[in-house]
Amino acid sequence: MPVIDPTLGKGLxxxxxxxxxxxxxxxxxxxxxxxxxxxxxxxxxxAFQRMSLDNDRKRIFVLGGYSSTxxxxxxxxxxxxxxxLSISLRQKSFYLDLQGLVEIAPDLFVGGKLDILxxxxxxSTPSGDEVEPDIPLSSGELSNRIVAVGPLFQFDLxxxxxxxxxxxxxxxxxxHATPALGSDLSYYSLRLAANAYHPLGPDxxxxxxxxxxxxxxxxxxxxxxxxxxxxxxxxxxxxxxxDRAAWAIQAEIRQKIAGxxxxxxxxxxxxxxxxxxxxxxxxxLPSAGIGLRYEIAPEYRINARIDLAWGKDSQALxxxxxxxx
Numbered sequence: 001m002p003v004i005d006p007t008l009g010k011g012l013x014x015x016x017x018x019x020x021x022x023x024x025x026x027x028x029x030x031x032x033x034x035x036x037x038x039x040x041x042x043x044x045x046x047a048f049q050r051m052s053l054d055n056d057r058k059r060i061f062v063l064g065g066y067s068s069t070x071x072x073x074x075x076x077x078x079x080x081x082x083x084x085l086s087i088s089l090r091q092k093s094f095y096l097d098l099q100g101l102v103e104i105a106p107d108l109f110v111g112g113k114l115d116i117l118x119x120x121x122x123x124s125t126p127s128g129d130e131v132e133p134d135i136p137l138s139s140g141e142l143s144n145r146i147v148a149v150g151p152l153f154q155f156d157l158x159x160x161x162x163x164x165x166x167x168x169x170x171x172x173x174x175x176h177a178t179p180a181l182g183s184d185l186s187y188y189s190l191r192l193a194a195n196a197y198h199p200l201g202p203d204x205x206x207x208x209x210x211x212x213x214x215x216x217x218x219x220x221x222x223x224x225x226x227x228x229x230x231x232x233x234x235x236x237x238x239x240x241x242x243d244r245a246a247w248a249i250q251a252e253i254r255q256k257i258a259g260x261x262x263x264x265x266x267x268x269x270x271x272x273x274x275x276x277x278x279x280x281x282x283x284x285l286p287s288a289g290i291g292l293r294y295e296i297a298p299e300y301r302i303n304a305r306i307d308l309a310w311g312k313d314s315q316a317l318x319x320x321x322x323x324x325x
Contacts, residue, residue, distance in 0.1 A: 003036050006316035007238040011038030019300050026056030028300055042069040063097040074240050075135045078272055078283040081241035087135050088124035101154060109154040113173055117146040119222055141220040147183040150175035163301040163323055164197040165205050187216030195325055203256035209325045213246045214276050231325035233268050233287040235311030243272040245279055262293035287311050
């Protein structure tokens with residue numbers, strides 16, 4: 001399928017994804033393998049497995065892959081993002097993400113996570129008369145191995161894991177990268193998120209999300225909280241605004257139009273700061289947009305989506321599989 005993303009660029013993705021539910025699983029399994037290539041010369045290859053066991057009392061997730069991406073690095077902090085001056089970096093990464101959860105009470109899961117990331121970053125050479133801004137990076141930030149481990153939890157009351165119409169999902173993780181595990185750097189990583197879904201009618205849903213990110217002082221630039229990444233606010237190039245703490249809040253109305261066709265409207269705001277204690281004084285980065293949906297797998301309520309979003313002095317177009325959150 002076509003891929004459109006403000007960070008990755010425009011290109012094509014080729015993959016095989018299977019949705020199925022073995023006997024006794026209690027929830028659908030998802031297996032996938034594929035890759036994508038974009039006009040920015042970005043290449044990503046990966047595979048994943050998401051499974052439930054023992055009538056969904058145990059959950060396992062495995063993700064691994066390789067990426068070679070062109071990264072625009074604007075510096076760290078709100079002022080650097082507002083300035084809009086960047087240097088071009090080529091970042092090659094091998095990554096492995098292992099997660100395991102066990103239900104300890106109704107709908108409450110606890111477990112652990114292991115992240116392994118090998119990063120090799122090189123600075124691109126300016127072409128012609130182009131002059132890049134002087135944004136220093138230490139050699140320790142350019143190439144390193146990060147090995148982090150820690151606990152995570154989920155409280156999951158959703159009626160569907162792919163496209164909920166009601167329920168709540170609370171998630172959190174606290175990881176620590178340490179040389180004792182083979183990591184080149186030592187720092188903590190905290191992520192918290194809360195999603196809520198409420199039906200407004202037979203064909204309409206209000207979806208809401210609040211998220212928080214924090215990183216330790218010695219976290220490298222590529223592991224900082226990156227505003228506009230993942231599920232947290234569209235309309236920004238991921239990484240233009242990055243720092244050691246970030247927050248976001250957003251809401252989205254999802255409306256079925258006819259048959260498999262639907263539409264959405266969304267808005268939110270958030271900000272970044274140099275630490276959790278400074279979030280009260282963080283900048284505000286608003287986001288709003290509209291989108292269309294087409295249900296490609298009615299049995300599991302999985303949509304293909306196209307979104308047009310506006311941020312602070314920016315806009316972005318997205319084409320991908322699955323809801324933003």
